[in-house]
Amino acid sequence: MKNRNTISFASDNSAPVCPELMEALARVNSGATFGYGNDDHTRQMEERFKDLFQCDLRAFPVATGTAANVLALSVLTPPYGSVYCHRQAHIEMDECGAPEFYTNGAKLVLLDGEDGKIAPTDLVAALSASGAGVVHHVQPAALSLTQVTECGTLYTPDEIASLTDIARSHGLSVHMDGARFANAAAAMGVSPADLTWRSGVDVLSFGATKNGAMAVEAVVFFNPEEQAARIKDFEFRRKRGAHLFSKMRYLSAQLDRHLEGDLWLRLAGNANAMAARLKDGLSSCPDVALLYPVEANILFARLPEATIDRLETEGFLFYVMGARQNGQVRLVTSWNTTADEVDAFLSIVRQTGA
Ligand SMILES: Cc1ncc(COP(=O)(O)O)c(C=O)c1O
Known part of the structure; x- marks a missing residue:
């Protein structure tokens, strides 16, 4: 003990960094590569995400969960938009206004719901009262779900789909704060695809730091063709937000090893x-x-x-x-x-x- x-x-x-990821860092720690993600480790990491999620996607490493969340949200809402989330969501309680800062002032609309989970009826009620299209009101732009929730509970794929269907029918995009996505996937034994894009999630903050990594998370965009403009926007915002790492290989190598062999x-x-x-x-x-x-x-x-x-x-x-x-x-x-x-x-x- x-x-x-x-x-x-x-x-x-x-918790400390797990030995496998320390070894992965040591393995990539020789020779020269281009910086800023233009390296084989980063390309390999992205391929690994594609295999895992069984789809085409783009995956961008950043160093904190807050950065992943707020950079993702920054491309899902205009400054006059609103992001629907649970009242206990990390983006509301624990990110020091970073969502508002990175979105240039978009508003978080807070929903209650038992056990940290947004109830579909509450989302419908809030969206019906949102004033969409009315110039005096912020415009509903995105739904953000946390998986595992801040209360330690889980959304099943069906629960995610029923919320994302509502969001979609009101023209919202869907973000998932997956700081503990691994714990959710492991607990449910459900495929990462079913927990995300097949259930209507557009952008995932994929957490690794809480699961044995050293300061690395990934922002994952599904349907990259459909989201091409957003992804382009994201790349500039990531740089402007000071989260484009020059020594990217060290972040990518951890994510790559994290996903290797489950x-x-x-x-x-x-x-x-x-x-x-x-x-x-x-x-x-x-x-x-x-x-x-x-x-x-x-x-x-x-x-x-x-x-x-x-x-x-x-x-x-x-x-x-x-x-x-x-x-x-x-x-x-x-x-x-x-x-x-x-x-x-x-x-x-x-x-x-x-
Ligand atoms: C649900 C959730 N989202 C995101 C984060 C990311 O936080 P950080 O910016 O500290 O890495 C955390 C960390 O506590 C979290 O619990």
């Missing part, structure tokens, strides 16, 4: 399995409540305050959400979380009588 001080359920981005699914599968173990253990504790269905690698639970205190004293890292006396915590498992770590956490919870 790792040193107790390093047992973290704080976030999957608190490594990405194996890493995410471990995180999901450890979350399931944590869920099973916590479910048997009478004073612990799980706040949302546990479907991937994020759990929200209510614990007695004394249990939180003890876990922190023992050196476990995790976030307490809101007022401490409410006892709400977020627990996130990672590609390298072990059963021993989960059991050590559960043992402390049980020792406090929770």
